[in-house]
Amino acid sequence: MSADNGPLIIGFLCNWCSYAGADMAGTSRIAYPANIRIIRVPCSGRVDPLLIVKCFEEGADAVLVAGCHPGDCHYNEGNYYSRRRFALLRALLDFMGIEKERFQVKWVSASEGKRFAKIITEFTEDMTKLGARKAS
Amino acid sequence: MVADFTQQIRDKAKELLEKGTVECVIGYETGSDGFSARPAFIYESAEVERLIFDNTCSHNLVKYLLNKKGKPTAVIVKGCDSRALNLLLSEKQIDRDNIFIIGVVCPGVVEWGWNNHSDQLQIRCNWCRQHNPVIYDFLVGEPVTEGPPDDFADIAAMETKSTEEREAFWREQAEHCVRCYACRQACPGCYCIDCFVEQLDPEWVGIRIAPEENLMWNTIRAFHLAGRCISCNECERVCPVNIPLSLLNRRMEREVLGLFDYRAGMSEDAVAPLITFMKDEKLGIGE
Secondary structure, three states: OOOOOOOOEEEEEOOOHHHHHOOOOOOOOOOOOOOEEEEEEEOHHHHHHHHHHHHOOOOOOOOEEEEEEOOOOOOOOOHHHHHHHHHHHHHHHOOOOOOOEEEEEOOOOOOHHHHHHHHHHHHHHHHHHHHOOOOO | HHHHHHHHHHHHHHHHHHHOOOOOOEEEEEEOOOOEEEEEEEHHHHHHHEEOOOOOOOOHHHHHHHOOOOOEEEEEEOHHHHHHHHHHHHHOOOOOHHEEEEOOOOOOOOOEEOOEEEEEOHHHHHHOOOOOOOOOOEEEEEOOOOOOOOOOHHHHHHHHOHHHHHHHHHHHHHHOOOOOOOHHHHOOOOOOOOHHHHOOOOOOOOOOOOOHHHHHHHHHHHHHHOOOOOOOOOOHHHHOOOOOOHHHHHHHHHHHHHHHOOOOOOEEEEEHOOOOOOOOOOOOOOO
8 A cells, every 4th residue: 555664455354263373473483574463353254255355445455364274263164155156256356356366364373473474474465576566 | 139139128017007916117318318218217108218228338227226216116237237236235225026038138338428429349248247137027028049158358458567567557547537436426335324435434435536535536446346236337327537547447357266156246145255254365466
């Protein structure tokens, strides 16, 4: 969004795994780029495609949805639904001119602080290479 | 052939209304320009002579059943429209017991506008693989053999463009959009009482008619029809600024077919792909 601060990434993290994973990264003092703005949601299944499209409309460079690994959902099956939903949304966004790379879905468990930091670091690097979105 | 279709439809409508099986027959009549069809609602058996069927009958009349809940109604459907019936039945929006379906083996519909008549088939007919109705109580016409599976050549052509070109293409389309919501009003799959676009809290789509808001509307509408669109292409036909909405809907249709081997509206007890899941599937997401 802004050339100085690098890409703006919005992250929707599920309360039970990924948000706790991000917390774990923090308490373990693992540094990751501040380009991600985290929004805590009850479940990755709660993330309505409207939220994703709205982020892009309002000028986000990339969006991340992170949830529990399949089989680990706190609500048993929320992430299975979101997996199907976002497989379709990703194809639609790509078709409409938002690169596939800009919308990522990742599974991060509560103990994977290191993995969370790695995902954010790599995602930020990729988005910096890809550059800001020309639109909006 | 088509004159014969008209007669068969009139005879059946007359019988249904006289017996009292239904209180209304939803069909087509000649519009006031003298040749293009428009929807007709026939309540009296004396009025059945108004009904016609020809190659300008493009409206998807299934949409009107949503206003006829609880009232026995007969409806005339072409192949594509019949899939919309299955869609609404599977989503429990209409009651099969109240509906009498007059299916017509579709000869194809032509491009037409007000006082403007051509022999050119509408683009939906090029990719149509459903000339025969999938659900009906009474069939008009002889079932035909359907063509080979669709190759989605229009989508593939669009995908050869770069992401920037596609972005620019859709942005330009969004600049034309006036958000009249004709696409939604014509769509049998769009029946939400409170559409997201009219919600004020949260206000998903702002009230101003600007490209960003228009793009948001068209993206989300396409997504809400993913795995539900039955390719009647009425949205594109009614669009006053000719936005190629079929590209979006067909992109989703191809994806759903590829990932889940599913075509919307093929059976009345189908389970749509986004309301179910399989634990071990690989969809290229999260891996």
